[in-house]
Amino acid sequence: MNTKPESQSLAAWVEETREGIDSGRFPVRAFNDQAVYDLEQERLFSKTWCFLAHESEIPHPGDYVTRYIGNNNLIVARDEHGKIHANLNMCRHRGNVMCKAEMGNASHFRCSYHGWTYKNSGELVGVPYMKEGYEGRLKRKDWGLVRVRVDSYExxxxxxxxxxxxxxxxxxxxxxxYLDLYLKHGLGGVEVHGPPDHWIADTDWKICTENFAGDGYHTPVAHQWGFHLGYFPSSGSTHSQGWAVSIPGKGHGIGLGHGPNFPPFGGFPDDLVAEMKQSLSPEQVEVFSRTRTAVGSVFPNLSFLMQPFSLEPGEIGVRFVTMRLYHPVGPGRMEMYSWCLVPKNASQEYKKEAYRAYTLAFGQAGTFEQDDFENWTKVTQAAGMTMVRDVDFPYIMGMDSAPDPEFPGPGHAVVPYVNDTNFRNLWSRWADYLAGEV
Incomplete structure (x- = not known):
């Protein structure tokens, strides 16, 4: 684990990093460093919009899950009127954890220390010995749980x-x-299929965000068995076909991979395709019908992947969607959350097959997941070595790539799909937050 060098202040290092990104350089130190981790907590996770939950995880009044933004543990609950709230999971009296379960259903939360009781929307409603102990000095309306802003999209x-x-x-x-590619699978949208897998890994969260922002470069190497055995409906030589799309100045990015002779919306059942064409815009249909694999990241730490997978080599297989959140718990260490999203209006048979494909490929013990985490863990370990303090990585692919004038979607779209443009955009936004410019 590194600490900041005495010869250079952290602020100066951040400014040097910002300058280097423009020329296609990014420091190894960023991926395993206590001072960088602390600065991320202070300046990045304190200001960005971070994913908390999918609405289908808390469908009924009283349903709740506990989640994190940075090092802050939150209760995300649906109240009796159907409104979703997020509150800090800490009693306002002496700071005890209010909710010790990861998920459940409750109309109220009662502190196990002194018994203060709150509605699931956060209001303080019960104080033991209110009359005897506080003599009218305590106003319950002033001591509710600490609220967190919430908003939603699809x-x-x-x-x-x-x-x-x-x-x-x-x-x-x-x-x-681009989020609609993962979320508008039919007129009913999508839902989570079961609770998320989650586990602790000695991996820096940023490595994962970068990989899922469109790293098609690693696929023919790290997952080469998939090509050799015919599980990809393409080959290593054609894998670079497609677009890398970023939203300039926002940090979000997606890789949209094509495939030779790949059928439009391949891997989706016909009835679902008909609904998707109704729920998507003509421009989205034009892009998504040609997309074989879509791997994207919402800055800072939420990612999605959609691709077809088949147990029969050479077959198109079934489409699945994985949504994953990389929650940092220390320098070079994170808690991984991984969901499977399925179309609400799809048949139970399709949902079952999509979940099976997700589990085999990108579940906790999935074949692709194991490939990735082995590499990500080793990268994180190497980033903590003392000799790499002044070492940079090259991010120079596509430095001169011009936007594709024919691309119908928003953002900066370049070809080929194998490109570093998305990553330079990602790191520029990350550095802006660390520099306090956002």
């Missing part, structure tokens, strides 16, 4: 710790166009 619930931050719609900045 079932995705986000929270923000900064009351002055721009609204979620502005924060996403047009990336909604």
């Amino acid at each position: 079932g995705l619930v986000f929270g923000c710790l900064d009351p002055e931050a721009p609204p979620l719609d502005e924060y996403l900045g047009g990336f909604q166009f």
